[in-house]
Amino acid sequence: xxxxxxxxxxxxxxxxxxxxxxxxxxxxxxxxxxxxxxxxxxxxxxxxxxxxxxxxxxxxxxxxxxxxxxxxxxxxxxxxxxxxxxxxxxxxxxxxxxxxxxxxxxxxxxxxxxxxxxxxxxxxxxxxxxxxxxxxxxxxxxxxxxxxxxxxxxxxxxxxxxxxxxxxxxxxxxxxxxxxxxxxxxxxxxxxxxxxxxxxxxxxxxxxxxxxxxxxxxxxxxxxxxxxxxxxxxxxxxxxxxxxxxxxxxxxxxxxxxxxxxxxxxxxxxxxxxxxxxxxxxxxx
Amino acid sequence: xxxxxxxxxxxxxxxxxxxxxxxxxxxxxxxxxxxxxxxxxxxxxxxxxxxxxxxxxxxxxxxxxxxxxxxxxxxxxxxxxxxxxxxxxxxxxxxxxxxxxxxxxxxxxxxxxxxxxxxxxxxxxxxxxxxxxxxxxxxxxxxxxxxxxxxxxxxxxxxxxxxxxxxxxxxxxxxxxxxxxxxxxxxxxxxxxxxxxxxxxxxxxxxxxxxxxxxxxxxxxxxxxxxxxxxxxxxxxxxxxxxxxxxxxxxxxxxxxxxxxxxxxxxxxxxxxxxxxxxx
Numbered sequence: 362x363x364x365x366x367x368x369x370x371x372x373x374x375x376x377x378x379x380x381x382x383x384x385x386x387x388x389x390x391x392x393x394x395x396x397x398x399x400x401x402x403x404x405x406x407x408x409x410x411x412x413x414x415x416x417x418x419x420x421x422x423x424x425x426x427x428x429x430x431x432x433x434x435x436x437x438x439x440x441x442x443x444x445x446x447x448x449x450x451x452x453x454x455x456x457x458x459x460x461x462x463x464x465x466x467x468x469x470x471x472x473x474x475x476x477x478x479x480x481x482x483x484x485x486x487x488x489x490x491x492x493x494x495x496x497x498x499x500x501x502x503x504x505x506x507x508x509x510x511x512x513x514x515x516x517x518x519x520x521x522x523x524x525x526x527x528x529x530x531x532x533x534x535x536x537x538x539x540x541x542x543x544x545x546x547x548x549x550x551x552x553x554x555x556x557x558x559x560x561x562x563x564x565x566x567x568x569x570x571x572x573x574x575x576x577x578x579x580x581x582x583x584x585x586x587x588x589x590x591x592x593x594x595x596x597x598x599x600x601x602x603x604x605x606x607x608x609x610x611x612x613x614x615x616x617x618x619x620x621x622x623x624x625x626x627x628x629x630x631x632x633x634x635x636x637x638x639x640x641x642x643x644x645x646x
Numbered sequence: 647x648x649x650x651x652x653x654x655x656x657x658x659x660x661x662x663x664x665x666x667x668x669x670x671x672x673x674x675x676x677x678x679x680x681x682x683x684x685x686x687x688x689x690x691x692x693x694x695x696x697x698x699x700x701x702x703x704x705x706x707x708x709x710x711x712x713x714x715x716x717x718x719x720x721x722x723x724x725x726x727x728x729x730x731x732x733x734x735x736x737x738x739x740x741x742x743x744x745x746x747x748x749x750x751x752x753x754x755x756x757x758x759x760x761x762x763x764x765x766x767x768x769x770x771x772x773x774x775x776x777x778x779x780x781x782x783x784x785x786x787x788x789x790x791x792x793x794x795x796x797x798x799x800x801x802x803x804x805x806x807x808x809x810x811x812x813x814x815x816x817x818x819x820x821x822x823x824x825x826x827x828x829x830x831x832x833x834x835x836x837x838x839x840x841x842x843x844x845x846x847x848x849x850x851x852x853x854x855x856x857x858x859x860x861x862x863x864x865x866x867x868x869x870x871x872x873x874x875x876x877x878x879x880x881x882x883x884x885x886x887x888x889x890x891x892x893x894x895x896x897x898x899x900x901x902x903x904x905x906x907x908x909x910x911x912x913x914x915x916x917x918x919x920x921x922x923x924x925x926x
Contacts, residue, residue, distance in 0.1 A: 392729075439910045446669055447909055452866055454905040455856065461898030492840050562857060566671075566733055573730045603745055611739035615732055620727040 366417055367483050373591045374483070374490040375547050380571040380583035382541035383498050387569070387577050388501075389515040389533035391441070392449035393590075396541045396568045397560035398456025403429040404540020404549040404560075405469050408477040411550070418479045422489065422546035427565065429542025430535050437534040440528055454563055463557040474556030480552045493540055494584065500536075501580050509533055510578075576622025586622055649882020651836045654781050655859030656874035657788070657867065658832035665805045665825050671732040672712045673833045674856025675739035679849040680705045680837025682743055685754050700836045705834025706827045708739070713826035718819070736852070743849035754845040777839040784835065788828065789871055797821065797844025805869070850919075861905045867915030876916065 379396055386393045399434075407425030410416050410614040416424075432455075439453040469475040500506055512529050520526050525541040567590065575586025593611070597604035615623070655677055660722050673843040680701045687697035703903065716731040768842070792798040803811040812818050841847050858881055866877025881901055888900040 412673040428740070436906075446663070446868075449861065451906055454909065456904060458899055458902040460741045461896075461902065465899070482790060484706075550806055563853070570733060573727070605741035606736060606745060609723075609734045609741065610681075612734040613738070614733045616734065617715060642730050 369591070369595055371483055371486055374486045375544050375551075375572065376568070376587040376591050377490050377584055378493050378540060378544035378547065379568045380575070381493050382544060383568045383572045384577070384580075384583040385497065385537035385540065386530075387572055389530045390516065391530055391534055392446070392569065393452045393534065393537055393541075394449045394562070394569065395452030395454075395456030395459075397562065398452070398459040398524075398536075399433060399538040399541035400545030400548070400556075401456075401459055401463060401494070401557055401560040402545065402566075402583045403474060403539075405463060405557075406542070407546035408475055408549040408555055412477060418481050418550045419485070420545055421479070422550065426539040426541075426543035427548040429545070432466055432541030433530065433538025434535045436645040437538075441530055441534070443553060445546050452567070453562060455465055456560075457562060460557045460560055466597045467502040472558075473558075474554055475549075476643045477549050477553050477555060479550055480553055481547070486547050486551060489543065493543065494580075496578050496631045497540075498602055505529075505532075513577075515605035535636060540568030550570045570612070573622060574615065576624045578621065578625045582622050583626050589623075592616045649735065649879040650778050651855065651873055651878075652881050653875040653878025654832050654863040655855060656841070656862030656869055656878045656887075657785060658829040658836070659859055660863045660866070660869055660871060660874040661788075661825060664871075665801055666717065666728075668717070668728045668732075669860075670712075670716075670829065671775065671856070672709070672716070672735035672739070673859070674852030675736040676705045676709055676712075676833035676852075677837040677840070677855060677859075678743065678847075678852035679708055680834030681841040681851055682747065682752075682837075682849065683834075684841040684887050685839050685847045686747070687735060694842065698842070701838050701841075702831055702834045705837070705857055706830040709826045710823055710832025712830075713823050717826070735858075739897040740849050742853070742913060747849070749849055751846055751848045754841050754847060756869060771894055774843055777843060778797055781835065782840065784832070785803060785871065785875060788832075797824065798874070801825065813910065836870070842880070858901065864905060864915055865908055867917040870915070872918050873915060873917035876912045877916045888919070900914060 365518050376520055379400065382396050382399065383393055403422075403425035405425075406428045407418070407421040411421035412416050436451060437615045438449070440448050463469060501509075508519070508524050511522065511524060511543075512526050517527050531640055545555075545560070547560055571586035571590045572583045573586070574590065575584065576582030594608055597607055655673065658676075659670060659672050660669055664672070684694075684700035684705045687700055688694060692700075712732060712735050715736070716728040752919045792802060800811065800816040801824070803816050803823060804816065804818060808818060834856075836859075837852075839845075840851070861879070862878035863874045863880045864877070865880055866873030866875065881904075884901055884904055885897050888896050892900070
């Protein structure tokens with residue numbers, strides 16, 4: 362496997378992890394614009410642990426994820442008292458603050474970045490990615506997934522049905538933050554180097570775009586979105602400076618033509634020939 | 647002075663979120679368009695008032711294009727969709743600018759000589775003063791338009807509830823583009839002021855400023871125009887003070903820390919309306 366191909370695949374795997382980090386809160390009707398912030402927490406924490414305590418990356422990375430999840434929990438509980446866009450803005454503020462904080466933290470190298478001694482290759486990263494995708498998929502085939510979808514579709518009705526709406530939103534958000542932390546840990550340990558500047562708001566925004574582009578209604582959406590977003594700019598490399606222009610134009614057009622994202626649950630069931638009672642009724646009306 | 651630019655960008659954002667419940671991410675792009683257009687025209691020898699006016703016109707026109715793709719054709723879509731499209735427009739505008747003019751930092755020529763005005767120890771630069779007066783006049787005009795005119799009333803009805811507004815005979819399809827034009831004008835104005843005062847433009851100049859504009863809007867309370875202005879000044883002051891007392895490295899920590907604190911303690915912002923908070 363050539364170095365270029367491995368590089369692209371590693372990026373793809375990490376982007377898929379990020380996409381699921383953004384997917385979980387979005388599936389519960391909340392927008393996290395601070396994915397990069399949580400990734401940077403997970404990345405630096407796991408790098409610090411594996412550097413200083415000589416812990417294996419296999420342990421350090423989930424640990425970084427756990428720390429990012431805890432921070433997510435600490436933010437989600439107070440901010441989720443309100444609704445709508447406020448959580449998105451708070452996560453955005455948190456992400457930028459974390460980044461600025463780490464730039465001034467000399468113990469992890471400050472603005473110069475932080476070298477990481479341990480190194481992991483594509484197979485390990487792919488394994489982690491599979492784990493994350495599998496976990497989210499499992500989660501969404503349980504009652505939890507149904508509850509999250511209900512909260513997303515109509516908070517009031519979900520509340521009337523006896524679901525603890527806020528608890529589900531906090532849970533989805535916290536898990537998303539933890540997954541983002543894992544993504545950051547993978548990044549740090551593959552590239553042997555982590556710097557806070559890379560984890561900017563632009564990264565957070567593009568991650569959210571993966572999910573909204575791929576579709577927020579099914580677990581396959583983020584996978585597809587992250588794949589298209591990682592590979593399309595690579596394929597458009599031929600046209601150098603115009604590639605992001607073409608890319609943005611494609612995005613705008615797709616949003617006009619297919620605002621619900623590329624794949625939806627109903628569509629997949631239709632393709633597989635599995636029609637639920639609900640779909641049939643919907644078609645009858 | 648930077649505070650007043652944040653305030654103007656904040657006004658553009660707050661108008662969009664107050665009326666349309668839509669965080670318009672293309673506004674930082676429009677800010678950049680305002681600044682870059684000013685630079686391009688001045689470089690080609692246009693006098694600065696013409697460059698500034700054309701930049702405003704280009705900003706408003708670009709905002710109308712954004713309206714088509716994020717609002718007109720998307721009214722039935724999910725709430726996140728306009729947000730995505732407006733982010734895509736930001737990427738589009740930035741990279742178009744890179745494709746045409748390269749990604750380097752460009753400097754706008756000094757236009758006003760040494761036009762500083764000294765009162766005792768206070769140094770006031772004339773272009774800054776003129777910029778400040780211009781923006782106060784425009785914001786005052788906007789405020790009067792919203793409260794006094796028939797169109798302004800229609801606009802505020804849409805802000806309350808767009809379906810009811812439609813039922814009451816408000817021409818939503820005519821007023822919504824107007825909101826985009828106004829916010830495009832304000833974003834471009836901020837860009838022009840930035841270009842003329844700081845004499846530097848580049849394709850990605852909108853990002854950092856747009857983020858500060860969002861902070862200004864939230865600190866003041868979303869949907870509240872005067873709140874955005876006070877918020878912009880607070881953010882500007884917070885920056886200046888943290889540079890003075892903690893050093894330049896801590897600017898972002900203190901600005902975004904302030905934003906996070908306000909969101910946790912008083913999510914509707916300093917002057918926010920509790921109802922907007924519940925419905926936004």
